[in-house]
Structures are given as C-alpha cells and as structure tokens.
Amino acid sequence: MEVTDISQAKSIMSFVEKLEELDEVQDVYTNFDISDDVAAQLDEE
Numbered sequence: 001m002e003v004t005d006i007s008q009a010k011s012i013m014s015f016v017e018k019l020e021e022l023d024e025v026q027d028v029y030t031n032f033d034i035s036d037d038v039a040a041q042l043d044e045e
Contacts, residue, residue, distance in 0.1 A: 002033045009038045 003009045012032060019028045034042070 001031065002035055004035045004038060006038050006041050009034050009042060013042070 003012060012030075016028055016030060019025050
C-alpha cells in the first residue's frame with residue numbers, strides 16, 4: 001500500500017513508534033510505502 005497523504009503518513013509513523021516503545025513488543029513490521037513527495041515533506045518537519 002502506498003501512502004500519498006502527509007497526515008496519514010504521520011499517523012502511521014506515530015503508531016509504529018508507539019508500538020516500538022512498548023516493553024512487551026520485540027519487533028514491529030510494516031507493509032507500506034511512503035511516496036517520495038510525502039517522505040520529503042516528513043524530512044522537512
């Protein structure tokens with residue numbers, strides 16, 4: 001699945017980070033691609 005919306009990308013990244021912070025979670029895997037435009041916008045922030 002390709003993510004092309006900046007707010008959706010932020011939500012996904014926030015969710016993944018919160019999962020990784022949990023002590024009970026050892027590994028987090030995702031199956032999404034962030035478009036180059038959205039990735040550039042995330043890097044700017």
